[in-house]
Amino acid sequence: MKNKNRELAAELAVGALVALIFAGLAVFTIAISGKNLFRKNVFQIETVMPDAMGLRPNDPVIAKGTTVGSVTKVFYDRDGVHVQAQLEAPVEFHEGYEITVVSTSILGGRQLVLKEGDETSPVVEDVRHLVGRRPSDLMEDATEAVARVREFLETDALTNLYTFSESLKVLGLRLENGEGTLGRLLSSDDEMYTNLNAAVANIKLISDRLEKGEGTLGRLLSSDDEMYTNLNAAVADARDAIADLKSIAARLEAGEGTLGRLLSSDDEMYTNLNAAVANIKLISDRLEKGEGTLGKLLSSDDELYRNVNGTVTDARELLDDMREANTLSTFTSLLLSGF
Amino acid sequence: MIVREPPVREPARSAVQRLGRRVFDVLAEVGRASMICVGAVAAMRFALTKRARKDIVAQMHFCAVRSLPVVSVVAFFIGMILALQIGIELRVYNQEALTGSAVMASMLREMGPFMSGLVLAASVGAAMAAQVGTMMVNEEIAALEIMDIDPLRFLVMPRMAAMAVTVPMMSFYTCALGVLGGAVVSHTQLAVPWATYFQNAMDFASTKALWVGLFKAFLFGFIIVTVSCYEGFRTEHGAVGVGRATRQSVVTNFLLILIVGYFVTRLFY
Numbered sequence: 252m253k254n255k256n257r258e259l260a261a262e263l264a265v266g267a268l269v270a271l272i273f274a275g276l277a278v279f280t281i282a283i284s285g286k287n288l289f290r291k292n293v294f295q296i297e298t299v300m301p302d303a304m305g306l307r308p309n310d311p312v313i314a315k316g317t318t319v320g321s322v323t324k325v326f327y328d329r330d331g332v333h334v335q336a337q338l339e340a341p342v343e344f345h346e347g348y349e350i351t352v353v354s355t356s357i358l359g360g361r362q363l364v365l366k367e368g369d370e371t372s373p374v375v376e377d378v379r380h381l382v383g384r385r386p387s388d389l390m391e392d393a394t395e396a397v398a399r400v401r402e403f404l405e406t407d408a409l410t411n412l413y414t415f416s417e418s419l420k421v422l423g424l425r426l427e428n429g430e431g432t433l434g435r436l437l438s439s440d441d442e443m444y445t446n447l448n449a450a451v452a453n454i455k456l457i458s459d460r461l462e463k464g465e466g467t468l469g470r471l472l473s474s475d476d477e478m479y480t481n482l483n484a485a486v487a488d489a490r491d492a493i494a495d496l497k498s499i500a501a502r503l504e505a506g507e508g509t510l511g512r513l514l515s516s517d518d519e520m521y522t523n524l525n526a527a528v529a530n531i532k533l534i535s536d537r538l539e540k541g542e543g544t545l546g547k548l549l550s551s552d553d554e555l556y557r558n559v560n561g562t563v564t565d566a567r568e569l570l571d572d573m574r575e576a577n578t579l580s581t582f583t584s585l586l587l588s589g590f
Numbered sequence: 591m592i593v594r595e596p597p598v599r600e601p602a603r604s605a606v607q608r609l610g611r612r613v614f615d616v617l618a619e620v621g622r623a624s625m626i627c628v629g630a631v632a633a634m635r636f637a638l639t640k641r642a643r644k645d646i647v648a649q650m651h652f653c654a655v656r657s658l659p660v661v662s663v664v665a666f667f668i669g670m671i672l673a674l675q676i677g678i679e680l681r682v683y684n685q686e687a688l689t690g691s692a693v694m695a696s697m698l699r700e701m702g703p704f705m706s707g708l709v710l711a712a713s714v715g716a717a718m719a720a721q722v723g724t725m726m727v728n729e730e731i732a733a734l735e736i737m738d739i740d741p742l743r744f745l746v747m748p749r750m751a752a753m754a755v756t757v758p759m760m761s762f763y764t765c766a767l768g769v770l771g772g773a774v775v776s777h778t779q780l781a782v783p784w785a786t787y788f789q790n791a792m793d794f795a796s797t798k799a800l801w802v803g804l805f806k807a808f809l810f811g812f813i814i815v816t817v818s819c820y821e822g823f824r825t826e827h828g829a830v831g832v833g834r835a836t837r838q839s840v841v842t843n844f845l846l847i848l849i850v851g852y853f854v855t856r857l858f859y
Contacts, residue, residue: 258644261651268654272759275766283795311793360691360793 284309293320294338298363300383303332304352306361312336314365322363334383336363343367344375352386623820626742627812630750630819633743637751649752653714654759664709665764668701669693669771677780686780690787691794693772694765698799699859702765703757704851707810710757711843715818718749719839722822723832731823746819753811761807762800802858809854810847817842 303325312320320338327333345368353364368375375381425431429438461469470477503511538546602608636642676696677689722745725731734741769791776782821839825831 258648261655262647264655265647265650268658269650269755269759272763276762279762279766279795280797280800282792283800284797309796355793 292339292341294341294378295323295335296338296342296378296381297333297335298350298381298383299328299331299333300350300352301331301385302352303334304354304361304386304388306332306334306352306363310361310363312338312363312365314338314340314342314367319365331383334363344378344381345369345372346375347372348375348381350381350383352383354388354390619820619824622824623816626746626820626823627750627816629740629742630746630815633740633747634751636743637747642748642751645748646751649748650756652717653710653752653756657710657713657760658763660713661706661709661760661764662767664705665702665767666771668705668764669697669768669773670775672696672701672768673772673775674779677776677782681780686776687782687786688790689772689776689780689782690769690789690791693776694769694791694795695799697765697768697772698795698803700803700851700855701768703761703803703807703810704847705768706757706760706764706807707814707847707851708844710753710760711810711814711818711847712840714753715814715843716836716840718815718818719821719825720832720836722819723825723835726823726825727828727832741823746815749819750812750815753815754808755811757811757814758804758807761803765803798858802854806851806854809850813846813850814843817846 306322306325308322308324310322311318312322319340319342320336322334323337324335325332342365348368349366351364352361354360355362426434426437429435460466461472464470464472502508506512537543541547602611637646672693673689676692677686680686680688680692722731731741734744773784773787776787777784818839821835821842825835
């Protein structure tokens with residue numbers, strides 16, 4: 252009896268263990284195979300991609316950052332790689348949608364990412380012939396980045412970097428030695444600080460004076476509006492003067508007045524002036540040549556002078572004679588007029 | 591024919607002859623072990639008889655239920671160690687959330703069948719070798735043969751049938767507990783949320799890895815029984831011989847599990 256019970260217990264234990272493990276195995280197999288035994292609302296989509304980048308069945312399908320299904324089949328065809336997926340959410344594709352494969356991590360793993368497109372765009376009805384985009388491979392991108400860095404390092408950039416580093420080192424040493432303005436500022440010597448302090452004190456003094464309205468700048472900044480009024484009046488005067496100048500300029504432009512005529516494009520004055528100058532020149536030439544009375548008068552020939560001088564002398568003598576005779580004639584006239 | 595007279599051979603005359611004789615001996619041992627395996631498989635046709643069923647269930651109880659505690663501890667700690675080692679490395683790249691995927695993949699592909707195979711070889715296999723060895727030393731095997739009872743059918747077949755089922759079962763159990771142990775470490779030591787760990791683990795679990803792992807465990811079951819029973823059958827010189835057979839069976843099982851495990855992995859990946 253005891254042996255019988257022991258045998259029964261052993262059989263029960265084995266049976267329970269086997270049932271438990273086989274049930275677990277079945278559930279696990281279903282779970283990792285991606286089969287959906289309980290949900291009936293599944294949507295099938297198919298997309299053709301130029302490159303699947305190692306996408307495999309059961310890889311997750313992501314839309315709006317959440318898992319909405321899984322890849323069921325991936326196969327090669329002449330027009331590209333066909334990827335079939337089973338969605339548990341009613342994803343609606345609009346024109347401008349994007350489907351691509353992305354790496355889940357640097358250690359591997361892929362997922363199919365769906366971007367539904369703009370909701371205002373027309374809906375894509377045929378979800379069995381969606382077109383996928385070429386995926387960007389993380390490793391390819393990393394390789395390209397490394398190649399670029401290598402290319403960068405192979406140029407003079409590295410030398411420049413070394414030079415820059417050396418310059419920084421020299422700069423640091425100079426700063427440490429207190430050379431230059433910055434070095435002095437950073438040095439423990441407080442001369443610069445004292446000067447700076449004095450300068451700040453002066454600035455404070457100036458600002459105090461400005462605050463009090465002292466000096467021209469102070470007055471300008473003060474709340475007293477006398478200066479402003481004067482300035483305003485001066486500006487008004489200047490504006491009037493400018494208006495006058497404008498009027499004068501307009502008159503000059505119109506050729507009014509002497510100056511206007513002089514500045515005008517009308518060349519009558521110029522012609523007259525030119526003719527007058529020509530006449531003056533002609534007269535001066537004739538005078539130079541000694542032509543005419545005035546020319547003869549101005550000529551170096553002193554014959555005329557002598558004749559004139561003689562004539563004048565004669566005239567003076569004649570006048571003297573007349574003056575002497577004039578007293579008698581006057582008396583005679585008076586005498587005769589009495590009668 | 592299990593019990594046979596030891597061959598009488600002249601001593602080897604040279605080192606080369608000794609080497610050649612040794613090679614032949616090894617090949618003969620492999621052949622005999624293979625014959626035991628083939629004979630036990632052939633005897634599987636009697637596995638559904640009432641007596642055989644009772645023997646198989648008894649062996650399964652011994653192999654599975656009685657081994658459950660040690661398998662549980664080993665599996666749980668293997669998962670914890672894997673998660674800790676992988677997680678520490680992944681944390682350098684700020685990718686510790688992927689610990690679950692790494693633990694799941696390694697447990698399913700290799701560690702599950704490998705660890706369950708080693709544990710069962712060390713516990714059940716050694717016990718089989720000792721039991722059969724003792725029977726051999728006590729001439730019980732000879733008695734069976736005299737009574738025209740096939741030792742392969744009577745002793746080896748139930749063990750082989752039990753182990754062919756038990757080792758894959760224990761392998762899956764090891765995987766499940768290992769992943770659970772990894773989850774505990776990931777959550778407590780690496781601050782990976784439970785959901786993230788299991789989500790990543792399930793994302794990286796593949797049907798192929800599961801079934802290749804189970805196939806590997808199935809082969810390990812055959813290997814353990816064949817080697818253990820073979821070492822038991824060739825036991826001689828009393829208790830000392832039983833100890834030697836037990837030790838030899840464990841060593842040979844470990845080596846074969848490693849070698850066959852590699853070649854099966856190479857075959858499928």
